[in-house]
Amino acid sequence: MKKLYIIFVCCVCFAFVTGVHLSKDYSIARLFVEDAVYIHSNGVISNTNAEGGYLTQAGTSIVILLVSDFVTTTTQSAREQLLYEPFGLSHDEIDIITREARLEAKSYYADLRKAFDDKYQLLMPDEIETASPYIEIFSKENIDGIDDLDDRLILALSDDMVEYVSITDVYVVVPFGPIECVFAYHSCGGGGSNYTPQPEDFVPGHDFATVLDTINIGDVHGMFDASNIKIGIWEAIESQSGSGRIPAHLEFSGRTRIRRYTNSTILPSLHATQVGIVAAGNSGIARNSIIYSTDFNPNAGLIDLPALQWFVDNQVSVVNASFGTNWSNNTSVINSRINAYDLFVRDNFLVLVVASGNHRDGTYVLGAPALANNVITVGATTISGDEITWYSVYERPQALPRFKPNLVAVGNMNIPNSGYNEGTSFAAPLVTGAIALAMQHSPVLRLFPEKIMSILSATSNNVIFYPGFETNHLNDMYGSGLLDIAKFIENVMANHTVLHTHSGNTNPILSHEVPVSASTQSPIYLSVALNWLTDVVEGNPVINNYDLKVYLNDLLLTNGTGSSTYGNSELVRLIIESSGTLRFEVRIIGGYSGLRPDLLAMTWHIDS
Structure with missing residues (x-):
């Protein structure tokens, strides 16, 4: 499979349905790298002039997700150990811990990718040694249907090791002049060299x-x-x-x-x-x-x-x-x-x-x-x-x-x-x-x-x-x-952050108390944030619904921030005008889903 060097792209997307049957979606998605400018052609790709260039088809991107069941043990163990030693470790000590932890993921995925590549010889050496089940193949050919795939690729996409495939036509903008001048408002003289800038x-x-x-x-x-x-x-x-x-x-x-x-x-x-x-x-x-x-x-x-x-x-x-x-x-x-x-x-x-x-x-x-x-x-x-x-x-x-x-x-x-x-x-x-x-x-x-x-x-x-x-x-x-x-x-x-690893349905999943002194004459300004790392299972994002609540002396100050099913962030900002004990609680709504625990961090910050 030939591969192509690309710079800027505009895509028409495909959907891989079952086996090797392809159906085409002609709606145009725009796709660019850095700050380049592209024409939106309402569903029709042509060589109509874009700002600084014209569109031409470059080939096809094929993204393959391999079936995997990686569950980290070394990394999670290292992180849990570090929860109790947040300070005092040197950079060299952290290097050792992170290197060992990350090698676990790389070893698992490299074995998986090599097993796949041994069958079909589609990957470059550095692509095999990558800690991910996602593989991208860039073909110089334009793929409009099953007849455009070579036999080797048809077999690869049909393999039981493959979870799903996304196939996308890629278009490139061929510019007429320096791309820096398209997106930047300064003199283009000197480029990225050790050039002495001028007053203008x-x-x-x-x-x-x-x-x-x-x-x-x-x-x-x-x-x-x-x-x-x-x-x-x-x-x-x-x-x-x-x-x-x-x-x-x-x-x-x-x-x-x-x-x-x-x-x-x-x-x-x-x-x-x-x-x-x-x-x-x-x-x-x-x-x-x-x-x-x-x-x-x-x-x-x-x-x-x-x-x-x-x-x-x-x-x-x-x-x-x-x-x-x-x-x-x-x-x-x-x-x-x-x-x-x-x-x-x-x-x-x-x-x-x-x-x-x-x-x-x-x-x-x-x-x-x-x-x-x-x-x-x-x-x-x-x-x-x-x-x-x-x-x-x-x-x-x-x-x-x-x-x-x-x-x-x-x-x-x-x-x-x-x-x-x-x-x-x-x-x-x-x-x-x-x-x-x-x-x-x-x-x-x-x-x-x-x-x-x-x-x-x-x-x-x-x-x-x-x-x-x-x-x-x-x-x-x-x-x-x-x-x-x-x-x-x-x-x-x-270190006003509490870390938590969560995979159950018992509420509250996280609770933390902070004493405060405040009054109407001397209020404090409170921010409480919750973020967590989400997972991907069988090609689908897993985003659990967490609710962040704040209490003062057991009185609920907020009913939370609503649904978090579309993201992995929660934020509460409040003005506190009474002394007492603040309690921050995190609750899960609708039950936990996923194969691996969510990795949560809750931070509070107080300004007077």
Whole structure:
């Protein structure tokens, strides 16, 4: 099966029904990497000009889910041990624990993938050594029906090892000019090289120091610089540079950088360089972190789990993905992809931060990996932090109403020693860098993505322009609110989080008490967040319904935040004006489902 290097895609989706019978769905889903612009052709693909390019069919993506029954023992045992030792362990000790734990998943899935590949020889070596039951095959051929499949692939898709298959036609936009100029508002001179920016490359009022003030960095950089933390920059391939490569740059001077690229001759990427500067540059957030970066494997198709496996194998602590796929309201293509990300994060306990995506004509909705439950999805605000940007995507597909984004950060900024840019691409690495700072203080966070999600939710601030646009106390446009790094680090240091592993129906499943002192003259402002890692069973997401309740002196202050069957987040914010004992309870509604326990984290934060 031939494989094809792809850059930007637009899809017509298929559905695999039974055996090898294929039925075609002609509704158009839009799919793009980074911030490129695509034409929506109302169900008809043609070579009509798009902004900066034209559409042409590139081939077909085939996503295969193998039958599996992986249930971790080593990783869960390690995590339960660490519940009682949240501090005091060194990075080296955490490295040993996480490496052993993750090897269990990799060993199981590698054996499964090798058994499948021994029959059909469809995978590259790094695709075999990947901790996931999801396999993607990218064919240069256009597949319209059973007659277009070769005999080997027909046998593979019919094998009893296969749970289901998703087949998607892929279209590529061939640009006429530099792709940086399509989505960025700055001079394209110099690309991603160590280029000296000119005054016209910057926009007044958007200095990075102002960004840091808006997200309340406070004196955090006086305490933490992310020393010894490995931070991953996972980048899409640009058509202009042919890469997602981060080059040598003034902002990475004196720093350790480890790079994995599929083509050593490719040019550097401006987008990747700027994302790297924001997250981990010498003037960015995680200023002394160890930087790992890779682009997509050209043979990997639209998911590229082997790239994430490379980060995991190198013990990278947190990975930033400032790219994704934005869609119209067609979910049949996206489900297998977001499920693949959810399962990979769950099985490998990887902290993955994802940009929510950018509007171009007002019709995009969240896609992959932004809609995955177990990733941290970030939208964008203006420089002041009190208004969502016009481009920040928050709309969900009608058939997939998940609670995303998780939170927002500033997206419009002058990037140090580079120039002005805007996009959720640059909001996400602010969050990624903040997580790296937290991991310096508490290395154990590397095994608890749900704890990081919960602390971020409890410590973020309301975006004041949209106080009532909410579902279940989470705002539909900005999630839990604006990133506040100082509050985030304060909460990490205080360890105001309770972790719980749940698989039963006895209520309450979790209860915790906190004494408080407050009055009408001196109220306190309480935020309580609940997040959990969801599972995927037989290709379907398993999202149990949890209800978060808050009591003061046994008086119920809230009836909870409603149904959580569409997401894995709950949030309660209250003003407390009486002293006493707060009790936080988590209850399950409708009974527990799933093959593995849910991994929950409940965080509280109090401001006076």
